[in-house]
Amino acid sequence: MEVIINKENAVTNVRLVGRLDTPASQEVSEQLEPIMANASGTIVLDCTEMSYISSSGLRIFLSLRKAAASQGGKIIVKNISDDIRQVFMMTGFLNLFEIE
Numbered sequence: 001m002e003v004i005i006n007k008e009n010a011v012t013n014v015r016l017v018g019r020l021d022t023p024a025s026q027e028v029s030e031q032l033e034p035i036m037a038n039a040s041g042t043i044v045l046d047c048t049e050m051s052y053i054s055s056s057g058l059r060i061f062l063s064l065r066k067a068a069a070s071q072g073g074k075i076i077v078k079n080i081s082d083d084i085r086q087v088f089m090m091t092g093f094l095n096l097f098e099i100e
Helices: 022-037 055-071 082-091
Strands: 002-008 011-020 042-053 074-078
Touching (some): 011 022, 011 055
Parallel strands (some): 042 074
Antiparallel strands (some): 002 011
């Protein structure tokens, strides 16, 4: 799993490439810790190249959402595949995130 972070003003773009499965989730979580610590702006999670998300990956998304909510920020999830959209729908995540 590759995580590419690009910050522009108050917007942090996070591009997720590959499978966000259980083995990758620990490393991804560590890479996103600085973003969670400073989540007062807008965080855009670009899932164009993310092919899979496990329950561990969903927990990371939820942790980001909680961090942003507590700091007055917001999360936008964009470009999810149909398979990931189905996972989001089954877990109720479609109602938790702004999806573009």
